[in-house]
Amino acid sequence: MSTFRFHALKETLKREPLPFEETTNRSVIFGKNVFNEKTMRQYLTKDAYKGVMSAMDKGIKIDRNIADQVASSMKDWALKKNVTHYTHWFQPLTGGTAEKHDSFFEPIGEGSAIESFGGSQLVQQEPDASSFPSGGIRNTFEARGYTAWDPTSPAFIYGTTLCIPTIFVSYTGEALDNKTPLLRALQAIDKHATAVVKYFDKNVTKVNANLGWEQEYFLIDKALVATRPDIIMTGRTLLGHAPAKGQQLDDHYFGSIPRRTLNFMRELEYESMLLGIPVTTRHNEVAPNQFELAPMFEETNLAVDHNSLLMDIMTKIASKHNFRVLFHEKPFAGINGSGKHNNWSLATDTGVNLLSPGKTPMRNLQFLTFFVNTIKAIHVYEELMRAGIASANNDHRLGANEAPPAIISIFIGKQLTNVLKELENVTDGKLSPEEKTDLKLNVVGKIPEILLDNTDRNRTSPFAFTGNKFEFRAVGSQANCANPMTVLNTIMAKQLKEFKIEVDKLIANKDLKKDEAIFNVLREYIKESKDILFEGNGYGKEWEIEAAKRGLSNHKSTPDAIRPKVGKKAIDLYKELEVMNEKEIIARHEIELEEYAMKIQIEGRVLGDIALNHIIPTAVNYQNKLIKNVTGLKNVFSKDFESIAKDQMDLIKKISNHISGINNKVTLMVNERKKANVMEDPEEKANAYCNKVKPYFDEIRYHCDKLEMMIDDELWPLTKYREMLFTR
Numbered sequence: 001m002s003t004f005r006f007h008a009l010k011e012t013l014k015r016e017p018l019p020f021e022e023t024t025n026r027s028v029i030f031g032k033n034v035f036n037e038k039t040m041r042q043y044l045t046k047d048a049y050k051g052v053m054s055a056m057d058k059g060i061k062i063d064r065n066i067a068d069q070v071a072s073s074m075k076d077w078a079l080k081k082n083v084t085h086y087t088h089w090f091q092p093l094t095g096g097t098a099e100k101h102d103s104f105f106e107p108i109g110e111g112s113a114i115e116s117f118g119g120s121q122l123v124q125q126e127p128d129a130s131s132f133p134s135g136g137i138r139n140t141f142e143a144r145g146y147t148a149w150d151p152t153s154p155a156f157i158y159g160t161t162l163c164i165p166t167i168f169v170s171y172t173g174e175a176l177d178n179k180t181p182l183l184r185a186l187q188a189i190d191k192h193a194t195a196v197v198k199y200f201d202k203n204v205t206k207v208n209a210n211l212g213w214e215q216e217y218f219l220i221d222k223a224l225v226a227t228r229p230d231i232i233m234t235g236r237t238l239l240g241h242a243p244a245k246g247q248q249l250d251d252h253y254f255g256s257i258p259r260r261t262l263n264f265m266r267e268l269e270y271e272s273m274l275l276g277i278p279v280t281t282r283h284n285e286v287a288p289n290q291f292e293l294a295p296m297f298e299e300t301n302l303a304v305d306h307n308s309l310l311m312d313i314m315t316k317i318a319s320k321h322n323f324r325v326l327f328h329e330k331p332f333a334g335i336n337g338s339g340k341h342n343n344w345s346l347a348t349d350t351g352v353n354l355l356s357p358g359k360t361p362m363r364n365l366q367f368l369t370f371f372v373n374t375i376k377a378i379h380v381y382e383e384l385m386r387a388g389i390a391s392a393n394n395d396h397r398l399g400a401n402e403a404p405p406a407i408i409s410i411f412i413g414k415q416l417t418n419v420l421k422e423l424e425n426v427t428d429g430k431l432s433p434e435e436k437t438d439l440k441l442n443v444v445g446k447i448p449e450i451l452l453d454n455t456d457r458n459r460t461s462p463f464a465f466t467g468n469k470f471e472f473r474a475v476g477s478q479a480n481c482a483n484p485m486t487v488l489n490t491i492m493a494k495q496l497k498e499f500k501i502e503v504d505k506l507i508a509n510k511d512l513k514k515d516e517a518i519f520n521v522l523r524e525y526i527k528e529s530k531d532i533l534f535e536g537n538g539y540g541k542e543w544e545i546e547a548a549k550r551g552l553s554n555h556k557s558t559p560d561a562i563r564p565k566v567g568k569k570a571i572d573l574y575k576e577l578e579v580m581n582e583k584e585i586i587a588r589h590e591i592e593l594e595e596y597a598m599k600i601q602i603e604g605r606v607l608g609d610i611a612l613n614h615i616i617p618t619a620v621n622y623q624n625k626l627i628k629n630v631t632g633l634k635n636v637f638s639k640d641f642e643s644i645a646k647d648q649m650d651l652i653k654k655i656s657n658h659i660s661g662i663n664n665k666v667t668l669m670v671n672e673r674k675k676a677n678v679m680e681d682p683e684e685k686a687n688a689y690c691n692k693v694k695p696y697f698d699e700i701r702y703h704c705d706k707l708e709m710m711i712d713d714e715l716w717p718l719t720k721y722r723e724m725l726f727t728r
């Protein structure tokens with residue numbers, strides 16, 4: 001075993017669980033480090049409190065005087081907790097989070113100093129953030145962008161820093177981050193959903209989109225990762241032979257959590273509690289060393305911030321416990337990858353979940369309205385949903401025979417399928433009193449009961465109805481949820497807007513009653529969007545064929561998947577709903593193409609390096625051992641030598657074949673990279689990386705993995721799959 005690998009394994013085996021003891025109940029510490037409503041009530045004047053609350057609830061702008069008061073109170077609160085710095089915390093288009101810390105400390109001359117933090121520092125900052133991707137937006141006008149306070153997500157303390165969630169925009173107002181379009185989409189869904197809810201309940205004044213994410217991840221010992229340049233540089237293994245045992249026994253799923261891992265989880269949960277992230281669930285996932293955690297769902301903007309924050313603190317706490325956390329969508333070939341299920345629902349300010357049926361027929365008609373409109377929205381904009389989850393990493397899951405497929409479809413279960421069938425037969429125009437009664441009693445009236453015993457589960461569906469919410473399962477584990485949530489809420493807002501227009505038209509032109517008009521429109525929607533519904537096996541080849549017949553898209557690679565983002569349909573949609581303008585859309589597309597090409601470029605370089613600098617020398621080394629053996633045999637058995645040394649000589653030849661296989665393919669890959677690198681057009685370049693460079697990865701890997709099975713385990717330099725996945 002290579003010395004490095006040996007020491008790494010030894011260190012891993014020696015590890016003791018890092019102690020972690022909780023001293024108080026979680027409910028006591030929950031939100032302690034958050035400038036939340038409770039804290040604000042305590043620290044803010046009545047006016048300041050009112051100002052912030054109406055900014056949070058109604059989007060009303062906070063005036064300067066109030067901002068000064070809030071800043072001063074935030075500072076007092078933070079100083080009591082030994083905070084020294086503050087930062088605007090934002091989510092640039094790199095997908096991660098960004099912060100630039102400034103001190104409260106301010107010298108005021110004559111050797112004295114004060115702690116200062118005013119409204120202007122709270123409200124707006126100009127980080128010199130010109131290195132973040134902007135897709136050319138900033139170059140055209142101003143080099144800098146600025147961050148602006150988002151009062152809808154509360155400030156929090158992490159370590160000794162006060163973090164203020166902000167948006168990040170250019171001087172001309174274009175979004176340079178993931179949060180800005182999300183906030184606009186949430187405004188759009190609020191507006192159009194509220195308008196539709198008013199058919200059912202006039203008291204509703206606001207609709208919130210809720211998000212409950214489930215985060216999957218792997219934990220691998222830090223020392224083992226140190227022997228894997230591929231994980232260090234790309235977050236995933238680029239080679240490695242499958243272990244004799246993988247996940248086929250399902251013995252890891254929901255199994256007992258190892259103590260070292262459990263201590264990590266407990267500390268993580270403790271920190272999450274302090275930050276007001278309501279983490280409630282933890283368990284082992286299907287793959288060895290794969291885990292999941294999920295919080296209670298929250299308002300979408302807050303949930304997105306919490307997910308980004310959590311990923312950041314997970315990385316830090318994992319490191320403390322000598323783990324490296326892998327968020328990559330596919331860190332190990334042949335073993336399940338990680339996703340981030342996005343559970344989505346809409347709720348009114350009167351406390352009603354619009355995707356949950358209720359006790360009265362009217363409530364259920366309201367449920368059906370939102371349910372069917374969701375189906376229609378996804379059907380019309382399935383390509384945008386796919387585009388919203390596209391990334392180089394996620395391509396390994398979506399396009400590649402693993403959960404879920406790259407085809408967007410919706411699973412609703414047998415019972416609701418039957419309900420939709422009934423609704424499809426509703427009479428055109430006015431309904432007879434008998435039909436109304438029948439609908440009320442036998443169709444709409446029965447929905448809560450059928451849902452209660454609706455135990456249908458379909459794990460292969462990318463978008464499934466799960467009783468009182470839809471679950472978007474195709475989101476990547478590393479992704480920022482803002483992207484898919486912006487798409488989903490925008491298309492739903494657009495759909496509800498159309499719905500309202502059509503219902504109102506029927507009421508006015510055909511003299512229909514409100515519920516008659518709604519039934520009529522829903523009937524047409526069900527007919528039009530049937531093709532998006534699919535209850536079968538989403539992984540099967542048959543579904544690909546069937547989906548193609550239905551005209552559903554099946555984009556397997558990122559460059560293909562994100563193309564529709566810049567199509568007319570998408571640009572019109574985002575413009576109409578005021579979520580993004582054309583410039584912002586095109587910039588984002590360009591950034592994603594560039595990021596894609598860079599990712600594949602880096603993977604190609606790392607793979608080439610490992611193959612040439614680690615694998616080939618090891619192969620030559622072992623080959624020399626064999627040659628020595630054969631030469632020795634020749635000396636001992638000169639007569640029968642040929643038959644005695646046959647296997648060794650075959651092995652020597654095989655090794656040579658694989659060595660030249662590697663050399664050959666790496667050279668070809670490097671040539672393709674060179675060609676791609678001089679391409680100016682980002683789409684052409686991304687396509688070249690996708691179609692010309694990437695295909696060599698599997699070929700190079702094939703030879704390396706074969707060698708792993710031939711070469712003396714003593715010599716192999718890289719920690720093997722079985723060691724990474726089964727050593728605890």
Ligand code: ADP
Pocket residue numbers: 210211212213214281294295296297341343344345353468469471
């Ligand atoms: P699964 O069976 O998919 O693993 P879990 O119970 O682990 O389900 O996760 C359910 C997730 O759904 C949690 O994150 C939870 O907060 C979220 N969730 C529950 N109800 C709603 C809702 N009404 N809206 C949005 N998310 C919800």
Ligand code: MG
Pocket residue numbers: 214341471
């Ligand atoms: Mg789930």
